[in-house]
Amino acid sequence: MQMKFCLSCNKELVGRTDKKFCDAQCRSTHHNKNRPLHEITIQKINSTLRRNRSLLAHFSPSGKTTVEREILFKSGYNFDVFTHIYTFKSGTYYFCYDYGFLPVKDDNGVEKMLIVQKQDYMENLVFNPWSTSN
Ligand SMILES: [Zn+2]
Known part of the structure; x- marks a missing residue:
């Protein structure tokens, strides 16, 4: 019988002949190592968006x-990271999914964020990146 080795850690595999990895952890390590770079970039941005x-x-x-x-x-x-923006006369709101903020300054010049939740009417707004004013 032919010996088979784990594709991740190279330990000898015992048991079923169709096995490629010792366990779930070796499988996941192997797949992470072989993930294309752009997938890692996408995942980083997604996790940043979620945290925001x-x-x-x-x-x-x-x-x-x-x-x-x-x-x-x-x-x-x-x-640096947001899903979309809404531009109003009051300024540009930066959203991460259903939450967003408007950058504002108080009377002393302190930078603040006016945090809002997405409203239904925003679904109907059409964003035109080429229009400089509205
Ligand atoms: Zn292994």
């Missing part, structure tokens, strides 16, 4: 709150 969304929800449980930018930043908010 959780932070917005955490700091604005009622759906509309103003929080200092610094507080979110220190909690790990990443301002």
Whole structure:
């Protein structure tokens, strides 16, 4: 009988002849190692989006709150990443899924985030990246 070895750790495999890995952990290690780079990039962005969304929800449980930018930043908010934007006369809202914020400054120039939850009417807004004013 031919010996077979785990594709991940090279230990000899015993038991079923169609096995390729010792266990689920070796299988997952192998697949992670062989994942294309763009998949890793996508996963990183997705997890950043999720964290951003959780932070917005955490700091604005009622759906509309103003929080200092610094507080979110220190909690790990990443301002480079968002799912979409809505542009109004009051400014541009940056969304991560169903939560978003409007960058605002108070009278002392302190940077704050007006956190909002997505509203139904926003579904119908059409965003045109080429229009510079609205
Ligand atoms: Zn193994």
